[in-house]
Each structure stands twice: as structure tokens, then as C-alpha cells.
Amino acid sequence: MAEVIGPRLYSCCNCRNEVALHDDVISKGRNRRAFLFSHAMNIVVGHKEDKQLMTGLHTVADVYCSDCRQVLGWKYEQAYEETQKYREGKFILEKSKIVKENW
Numbered sequence: 001m002a003e004v005i006g007p008r009l010y011s012c013c014n015c016r017n018e019v020a021l022h023d024d025v026i027s028k029g030r031n032r033r034a035f036l037f038s039h040a041m042n043i044v045v046g047h048k049e050d051k052q053l054m055t056g057l058h059t060v061a062d063v064y065c066s067d068c069r070q071v072l073g074w075k076y077e078q079a080y081e082e083t084q085k086y087r088e089g090k091f092i093l094e095k096s097k098i099v100k101e102n103w
Contacts, residue, residue, distance in 0.1 A: 010035075010098040012065040012072060017042050018101065019065065019072060020093060033095050034073060040091040042066045048077050056081040063091060072097045 008022035020037045027036040046062040053060075059078035062071055073094045076087040 006102050008103055009101050010093065011101050012068060012070055013097055013099045014070040015065060015068040016099070016101075017065050017067040019043055019098060020091070022100075026090065034092050035095065035098075036087070037091045037093060040072075040075075040093065043072065043091075044069070045075055055079075055084050055087070058084065058087070063093075070097060 009018050010020045010022065011018050019042050020035075020040050024038045024040075025035050026038055029035065040063060042065065044064045044066050046064065048059050048061045051058060051060050057080040058076055060074040061077055062074050064071055073092040075091050076089065079085050079087050
């Protein structure tokens with residue numbers, strides 16, 4: 001009988017708290033050092049600040065693991081360039097800060 005395996009997901013590399021589902025990956029980025037997710041879970045969103053990123057000026061907020069408070073990436077709160085509006089409300093999780101589970 002085949003084993004039942006849950007959904008493929010990503011966890012905090014520090015404490016293994018589940019933070020995102022593989023099905024929510026939108027993009028793996030140009031250099032594959034971070035993933036863009038439509039949703040994240042078990043995270044805490046920090047203070048908003050404007051930052052000039054490679055994709056232009058954005059209002060972003062750091063996101064932290066809700067268990068160990070490790071910085072995992074950031075949330076796009078606002079994009080100032082029309083071509084980047086699709087990022088609003090989405091999450092960047094750095095590949096070095098997350099691990100694969102159920103793969």
C-alpha cells in the first residue's frame with residue numbers, strides 16, 4: 001500500500017515551522033536565490049518601509065517565522081511602477097532561509 005504524503009511545502013530552516021506551500025510558488029526568480037509566493041503562513045509581518053530593489057521602488061515589510069523569529073524574506077506592500085503591481089500582497093522567501101518538506 002502506498003504511503004500517504006502531504007502537500008509539498010517549505011519550512012523555516014531554523015525551526016522547521018511550515019511557512020509556504022509549493023503550489024503557491026509564482027516565480028523562482030532570475031538567480032533562483034528567492035521564490036515569489038502568492039501566500040505565506042505562520043509568519044509575522046514587520047514594519048513597512050520604502051526600498052529601491054532591482055525591480056524598482058517598493059514598499060516592503062520583512063517577514064519573520066512566527067515560531068523562532070528568523071527573517072525569511074519580505075512582503076511586497078506596494079509597487080510604484082505599473083509593471084510591478086502584480087507583486088503587491090505577495091511574498092519573497094529566500095531560498096537559504098527555507099527547506100523543502102514532503103518532496
